[in-house]
Amino acid sequence: MNMIQAINSAMEVMMARDPSVIVMGEDVGYFGGVFRATAGLQAKFGKTRVFDTPITECGIIGVAIGMGAYGLRPVPEIQFADYIYPALDQLVSEAARLRYRSAGQFTAPLTVRSPFGGGIFGGQTHSQSPEGIFTHVSGVKTVIPSTPYDAKGLLIASIEDNDPVIFFEPKRIYNGPFDGHWDRPSKNWSGHAGGEVPEGYYRIELGKAAIVRPGEAVTILAYGTMVHVVQSTVEDMGVDAEIIDLRTLVPLDIETIEASVKKTGRCMVVHEATRTSGFGSELVSLVQERCFYHLEAPVERVTGFDTPYPHSLEWAYFPGPVRIGQALKKLLKD
């Protein structure tokens, strides 16, 4: 399966298992979603469980919270992460706080799916990576898969989770892994182990990272598309790096990170999102606190620049193999 099919399969599995699961969003019903993630679901489960909504992100999330309070398990879609901002008040002030402020009387067990990330010439409003906005909010979990297998298992776990989950889908790798070499032919998931996805139910526990490549020389922390870019760069350079795919940013699997950095003594953080106050800052801070006496070099960050995401200058902005390679050389030399 590709990642779209895996995500579609996760929703189909959960809708069949649990009548309280409903899917809603702009163009998700009859049409099956602008990325086809909900294709076939309305025909199978009916239009009261899979339905199109008016174009109002704030309304979609507000209504989903009310449905969650009633006892449903809504899976609302925000068409692009770049358009999640109108819903921030409902997500930050309401969904994230409902359990806390009502001492558990009311809950918001929603899973907000949203395509995110760049690498597709999406310009300023189809490329953003706003995960750092949500990791800063107490009460929501933030999940980002990097393979079809993980996408399905993590999405099933997110839908089953009783807390609100922001589920960001790296749209650059919907159809195949992306190594950052935009000028080479694109690959599909068929040759990749992560593209082997079981048809039925399985779950990947939230809050658990995956070591996608064990190594001794340096620890690289990444998620989403960047996992593949890092993997390819490390292989090309012949560096014995340990690559950790975080998968869940909150709650974070700090034990896996700590053990790895204590072993390698060096750490690099890679994300597409802008640098200042990005999630990388939190990772650097945690590594510094927990591994200070094991560090042999300052922790490196390779991120998007602190600018809006540009259109034609995309490959200068995107933290690709060149920038990651330069940072790795610096880190290993120190």
Place this chain on the structure above:
Amino acid sequence: MMRALHNGLSLHVPEPWCRPGSKANFDAFDIPAAGSVARPPIEVEPFAIRELAYSLVRVIDEQGNATGDWDPCLTADVLKRGLRAMVLTRVYDNRMVRAQRQGKTSFYMKSTGEEAVAVAAAMALDRADMCFPTYRQQGLLVARDWPLLDMMNQVFSNSQDRLKGRQMPVFYSSREAGFFSISGNLGTQYSQAVGWAMAAALDRDPRIAAAWIGEGATAEGDFHHALTFASVYQAPVILNIVNNQWAISSFSGIAGGERTTFAARGVGFGLPSLRVDGNDFLAVYAATDWAAKRARAGHGPALIELFTYRAEGHSTSDDPGKYRPGSEAAAWPLGDPIERLKAHLIRRGDWDDTRHAEMLAEAEAHVRDVGKQSERLGTLRSGARPEVSSMFEDVFKNMPPHLRAQRDEMLR
């Protein structure tokens, strides 16, 4: 930046009908006579009753008679229960403001003058219907016989506060009483109520949802989202707008009420929209009952503007003397909801001043007794508080490692 002036142009900034130092004046308000608005059948098409959004449904006239076909024809027992709930709400409000002035709590908000808006609605709804209130519908809890002790414990953030001291006073939450958790963020509950109603509809559940919003907060985007979703999906929800004329210091004209009514907003969304005398217990009851029956029969949502007056300050942090005349509440043409229902009961021969005084004394004694009981459980100033470590609970269903670590760090 100054450009060439055009004498015909200027920015219009609405001003209220009067300011401190001048005499209160509501002459510009058009108040139709009680009984003058017809009651349509519940299955009516919204467009056919659009003029109701510009009129005012009223039942109790100036002499205390119930008139017209909106009269809900309630028994004396029901009316007395409503009167007591309104009186109890007002007495409770007064007591809690005194407690705030004594430093026993940080904050309080009264609903004085708006008791009918909550109490009559609660009585017209089924107890299982879910209410999505603002911070000024405490009468819903009182009318549903929710214990005052529980409410006071929340206001005092004491050891028995079911919200464990996490919320500011008056931000109650009671799932058992069908009273949704109150948020400080205005308008957010409006679309949530529509979502709850949509969920009930797809579950074929006969329960409906009711939401409240102030006229000031109708300017928030969530108001628009809620009306859109309610109309699109024909959700079984009652959308109440409490137009008490004031949003803190801003009069209703700043919210967009200068040239049209708030009920008229509903007409544009295809919602049946009523404008109702909010100080008339019978009118509020009848309108809520009409909208509830309509929703339960599958005819979809309704919008109700409750025309009333915020008789006191916005909160204990507010001094209304700084922006409106002190005489305004007394000059309000729709009077006081408690006085009007009392006059109606007396007119019917079911009530008198003696019994009213006894009921008031009983309510005051009850509030005083419960107040002492609650204060013994602690107040913000003294006594037992929720466990400090409970601060870290309920952020998530299960406490994740980083929160466990922060809790341990604090307890160390």
